[in-house]
Amino acid sequence: MEVQLHLIDYIIMVIYFVFVLGIGWFLRKYMKDAKQFLEAGRSLPAWVTGLAFISTNLGALEVMGMTGSGAKYGMLTTHFYWIGAIPAMVFLAIFMMRFYYGSKARSVPEFLKLRFDEKTRALNAILFAVMTIMASGISMYALALLMEKVLGWNFNVSLWLSAAIVLAYTYLGGLSSAIYNEVLQFFIILIGLLPIVILALMEVGGWSGLKEGLAPIATQKGFAPDTLTTTWKYTSDANANPMGVKWYGIFAGLGFVLSFGYWCTNFLIVQRAMAAESTIAARKTPLIGAIPKMFIPFLIIVPGIIALVLINNPGSGFSIMENGKPNYDLTIIMLLKHYLPAGVLGVGITALLASFMSGMAGNVSAFNTVWTYDIYQSYIRPSTNDAAGDARHYLRVGRLATIFGVLVSIAAAYLAGLFGNIMDFLQTIFSMINAPLFAVIFLGMFWKRSTANGAFAGLLGGFLVALTHHGLTAPAGATTLVKGGWLSLIHTYPVEMAQNFWTAIYACSASTLLTVSISLVTRRTKTDEELKGLVYSLTPKISEKNIPWLKRTNTLALLVLIIFVILSILFW
């Protein structure tokens, strides 16, 4: 399964690295204080933050995983990009972004501090910092392993080298450098993967040929012939589709709880919008990101679905078998190998490396901000009277945090290699902070009666409920306790995804219930005046009347929703 690279492929890769580092080098002279370094000076245009917004989510594990899911579940995978992203992104843009941006909070934990209190911030900041670094380490491990397996590169060399490049450009240019590179990476991912989509569609005879090719495969699995090329059609019964979930599970679990938890409250994502130059640019950020987001499935999921046809056709010479078992994570790289001659192959491999770097740089740049502002400045060394001195001091701390973050990621990567199961388990656990966090922030923004103690209880309680649910349930066929059921097994889900959906649904509901009930019996600690700009009913309505209607946020949001509806109907 090894992929042979030629000199030309390496030349392309090296040129890419030169540009990536060059951007960091060029931006270094602008990094005069912590605000520049950690918040990009809040000066970037909406199209830049918008592309970075989705690019940071387009990490290597995402690309590999989604192509693999395409090969496993077919078009149903697009739910992650349509219902599982677009409504949340529009909601973030229209209703939530003005509070994040307008509050002058520099991070999501800091927003919690402004809206609620210190302990709520501390809980979220610490969980977020640990989760971010761990996610970064796990993805580094996965990438280095893949490079070793497929390209024959030395594991340690690819791990340290890729980490060193990410460190170099984020250390030099901070968040601006991370965001600029994410935009560059977005385009290289787009152009690098484009030829495999075109060639793969040619091979199977276009969309209609693909449908024909998939029909026998679906029937063989016991589904209707068009199950793998439709999205909602076979979701009225969990057993009628390969994902094993019903429409309301997709709707509530993925479309509401998981996606709102991820897109609306994950600082990694929200930070991109916070770096925008104005409130309107910040509000447009998720919407500008949403447009390419809706079309990314054609770039990474459709090739995966085509791979499924190739896998089932022995004559195609395409295989993702590893030690006698299919390894779906190999799908994308095997497609690159299958279709691309030297030259464009280099661009394709560079695209994979780029996706890895954008994911990692995103983690590192979110980590150093939360560490510097929410942990260091809050508990270790608070600001002094010397504002200019502080700005320089926190810049230094931010830079050190960047080095520290990368080093801990590397350590996490080795731990993932040694104790893979434990790391997976920890990552599952920490991913449980998002759903309750959304409930708490949502109530905080739209219900002025919600109190600090209510929020803290909601955050912690929701997390514990998620943990308990995970401990009591497991996906069918789970062989390790990492997948769940480590307390005692009271329910088995058909697939892991269904378990994830329901974990999030329970966590979000519990968090909402707790926050509301505790808020009703506790006293508010912030006055209406203090909550101005943080709570909907206490903030003057936003007006874009003075902007031509074509340029208004609502117009863009409407456009996004129209495309979303059209795509959903086309691929119903």
Place this chain on the structure above:
Amino acid sequence: MLDIKIPIGLMFFVFGVILTIYGFISRNDAEMYQKSFSHNVNLWMGGLMLVFGAVMLLLVKRRKPKT
């Protein structure tokens, strides 16, 4: 600050030049392009990148007189 269109435009322009030349040189290598059903993908993608890079760079130039 740096206009991001400059590095994007430059990088894709350079990629475009390299791939177009490479595609041109290897145009008779039938075995190499067997994978892509005899389509010279290097030439096509190289051309696309040249155009994309050039458009990005042109967008930068147009902005300049304003400032």
